Structure formats: C-alpha cells, structure tokens
Amino acid sequence: MRLLTDHPRLFEDFLHVPVEWEPVERKSDSDASSCVWKLLGRDSAGWTAPYTPDSPNRFWEHVVLMSEADRSQFDLLRDALRAQRPVSGPVAALALKGHGFHGQRDRRWQSPFGNLYLTVYFPTDLPAAEFQSTLTMFPAVAAVDSIRERQPDAAAGIKWINDIVVEGRKVGGVLTQTVLDQGSITDCVLGIGLNVGKTPAIEPTPFVPAATCLAEVSQDGTHALHDVFWSVLRHLARRYNEAVQDKGKALFHAYRDASYLLTKLFPGPTRSKTDPFVMAAIESSVRARFPSARVTDIQPIESNSASQAKHDIH
Numbered sequence: 001m002r003l004l005t006d007h008p009r010l011f012e013d014f015l016h017v018p019v020e021w022e023p024v025e026r027k028s029d030s031d032a033s034s035c036v037w038k039l040l041g042r043d044s045a046g047w048t049a050p051y052t053p054d055s056p057n058r059f060w061e062h063v064v065l066m067s068e069a070d071r072s073q074f075d076l077l078r079d080a081l082r083a084q085r086p087v088s089g090p091v092a093a094l095a096l097k098g099h100g101f102h103g104q105r106d107r108r109w110q111s112p113f114g115n116l117y118l119t120v121y122f123p124t125d126l127p128a129a130e131f132q133s134t135l136t137m138f139p140a141v142a143a144v145d146s147i148r149e150r151q152p153d154a155a156a157g158i159k160w161i162n163d164i165v166v167e168g169r170k171v172g173g174v175l176t177q178t179v180l181d182q183g184s185i186t187d188c189v190l191g192i193g194l195n196v197g198k199t200p201a202i203e204p205t206p207f208v209p210a211a212t213c214l215a216e217v218s219q220d221g222t223h224a225l226h227d228v229f230w231s232v233l234r235h236l237a238r239r240y241n242e243a244v245q246d247k248g249k250a251l252f253h254a255y256r257d258a259s260y261l262l263t264k265l266f267p268g269p270t271r272s273k274t275d276p277f278v279m280a281a282i283e284s285s286v287r288a289r290f291p292s293a294r295v296t297d298i299q300p301i302e303s304n305s306a307s308q309a310k311h312d313i314h
Contacts, residue, residue, distance in 0.1 A: 001060055002033045003051045006044040007067040010096075014065060014226040019049035032088035036062045039080055040073055040093050057230060059237035060120075062091045069098030073119040074175060074191040081179050081187050090122035092233055096225075101193065114197030115213070116172075116228055119189065120236060126185045126244070132178065134248030137255040139174035139190040140164060142235040144258045147171070147194075149231055151218055157260040159209065164194065165260050169212040170202070171195045192232060196223050 005011055008021045024046035028034040037046045041064065051063070066073075073093045080087055095117045102108055111117055126135075140158045147156040147166065155167045164172035175191035195213035204210040214223040243251045 001051050001053060001058060002062050003049045003065065004033060004037050004041065004062060005047055005065040005067075006041060007065075008047050008049075010067050011065045013224075014229065015051065016053070019051055021047040021049045024048050033062060035086075036064065036088055036091060039085075039087065040064050040069075040076055040091075041066065042070060042076075053230070054234070056234040056237045059241070060090050060092045060233060061088060063233075064091065064093040066093065066095040066098070069095035069101075069117070072098070072100040072102060072191075073117075074177075074189060075100065077119060077121045077189045078177055081189065087121055087123075087187075091120065092236075093119045093121075094229055110200035110202070112198040112200060114225065115200075116192065116194040116196050116225060116232065118192045118194075118229065118232060120192075120233075121187070121189050122240070123187055124185055128178075128180050128183055128185050130247055131185055131243070134243050134251055135178055135185065135188050135190075136161070136176045137248075137251055138239055138243065139176060139192050139236070141251055141254045141258065142232060142239050143172060143174060143192055143194060145235040145239070145254075146228060146231040147214065149235070150223070150227070151214075154217060157258045158255060159260040163209070165209060166212060166214070166217050168209060168260070169217075170209045171212055171214060171217075190236070194228065194232070196225050196228050 003015075003019065004024065005021075012018075024037045024041070025031060025034050026038060026046075033048050037048070044066075052058075053060075064073075073095060077087065077091075077093075095111075097111050097113045098117060099111075101111045101117055140162060143164050144156045144158060147154055147164070151166075156171075157165055159165050159170070162174045163170050164174070172192065172194035174193075175189075177189045178185045179187035195211060197213060197215050199211050199213040199216060202208065202211045214228070239251055239254075
C-alpha cells in the first residue's frame with residue numbers, strides 16, 4: 001500500500017507505525033502514485049510513503065488522506081471514468097472536510113470537521129446481471145458492519161435505499177456508481193459519509209430522518225475518526241471478497257437483516273410474520289415478492305436488464 005497526503009503531520013494518528021514521507025513526483029505520467037495524486041490531490045503539494053496495514057486492508061493499493069478536498073472525490077473519480085482515463089486501484093480517499101460533497105440526486109452533504117467523508121474505487125470484472133444490485137447494497141452493509149463492530153448494542157440499520165441510521169436517526173449515507181462494458185461491471189466507485197464526531201444541522205422531513213452522530217450514541221461519548229476509517233475499509237474489503245465468492249448471497253441477507261423498514265414492519269428478533277407485501281429492492285433491477293411467505297424467505301433475484309452500452313455509468 002502507498003499512502004498519499006497533503007498534510008503528513010495531521011494524519012499521524014491514523015497510522016499504527018511511523019512512516020518516512022517523500023514528495024510526490026508530479027511530473028511522472030507512468031508512476032501510479034503520481035497519477036492518483038494528480039487526480040485526487042489536484043494542485044496540492046503531496047507526500048507519499050509505503051505502509052503495511054493489517055491484513056484485510058492490504059486490499060487497497062493507494063490510500064489518499066486529504067486535510068481538505070476542493071471538490072468531491074467521488075465526482076473526480078466518476079468523471080475520470082467517464083472520460084475513460086485509467087485509474088490505478090483499489091483506491092480509498094478520505095477528506096477531513098471539503099467542498100461539493102453530495103448525496104443521492106446531488107443533494108448537498110454538510111461536511112463539518114470530525115466526520116468521515118470516504119470515497120473508494122476499485123476495478124473489477126463481474127457479470128452485471130448478478131452483481132449490479134450487490135454493489136448497490138455493498139457500502140451500506142459495510143458501514144453498518146463497522147458501527148456494530150464498535151457498538152454491538154447499537155440499533156444500526158439501513159433506511160432504504162442508502163441512509164445509515166442508528167436508533168432511527170440518520171448517521172450517514174452511501175453512493176454507488178458502476179461502469180458497464182458489454183454486460184460486465186468493469187469499475188466501481190463508492191461514497192460513504194458517516195457522522196462520527198459532529199451532527200450536521202439538518203431539518204428532518206417525512207423523507208429525511210433527524211440526524212445524529214456516532215459520538216452522541218456511543219456509551220462513552222467518543223469515537224476516533226481514524227479507527228472508524230480503518231474499520232470501514234476493512235469491512236469493505238471483507239464484504240467485497242465475500243460477495244465475489246458467494247455471488248452476493250451473504251451480502252443480500254445482511255442488507256435485508258439491517259433493513260430499518262423491515263424491522264419496523266416486522267418487529268421481533270425472527271421477523272417471521274406473514275403479510276402481503278412487495279419490496280422494491282435496490283434500484284429497479286431487483287424485486288422480491290412474497291404475497292404469502294415470510295420475510296426470512298426473501299431471496300435475491302437476478303436482473304435481466306443489465307445489458308448496457310460500453311462505458312455506461314449508473
């Protein structure tokens with residue numbers, strides 16, 4: 001793994017061992033680290049260092065740590081893929097604060113210092129018919145995994161389709177975009193925002209729950225951003241590798257079990273009540289129907305609408 005940053009001293013707490021920083025060589029177009037920095041670091045001076053994280057996080061080729069991003073890193077990676085610019089990955093990019101962050105449908109995302117603003121990119125080669133919905137569920141499940149790891153008793157879940165909630169209040173959200181080429185997913189960009197230390201001032205609506213942050217709902221009132229960062233990366237790597245092996249089955253069940261909607265409709269630890277119900281799941285490509293079955297009987301259904309033009313981004 002190579003680290004890249006605009007502020008080495010600011011990120012000392014993020015690293016388990018000291019590293020030797022050196023300036024990024026910006027003139028090189030053949031060096032992968034230089035290309036990643038020119039894309040995500042933009043005009044900032046940068047430093048780089050080799051780093052050996054714990055085993056699951058060796059999935060990531062580059063980790064970019066920015067004190068401030070002048071533009072959404074999700075948008076930078078998405079636009080690079082749209083322009084068919086090669087990106088070396090897997091890449092994880094963190095900004096402590098920034099400009100132009102957004103959620104679904106470009107809704108503005110407040111970005112006070114102290115929260116997690118994470119974008120990841122990885123190249124892949126997966127059949128879209130089997131994995132398009134899987135990759136949509138993927139970041140939300142990993143975020144909930146991370147919260148539950150640190151707070152096992154927290155009522156963390158997913159409010160369909162991309163809100164992360166704890167005790168019914170929103171602590172984050174996720175984004176997913178993929179590149180399709182002749183029925184295969186070739187690239188994936190994920191965005192994860194988690195309110196770790198600060199609660200943004202958001203007016204709740206019938207569609208947007210009241211906000212909170214992990215520090216407010218934790219037992220000791222504290223949450224270390226660097227611990228949450230590495231935890232989310234670890235669960236992203238684990239869930240991705242797991243999904244590739246079992247074609248997303250475990251991920252689907254984890255998403256269903258974390259569903260805040262199903263928890264409300266079918267309370268109780270087993271969620272075994274029967275009811276006529278149609279669940280629109282994960283974009284329009286997945287639908288689970290169980291007019292006379294139990295919630296626990298829902299199974300993923302493959303999409304037959306995954307034939308897309310080359311370099312089509314969703």
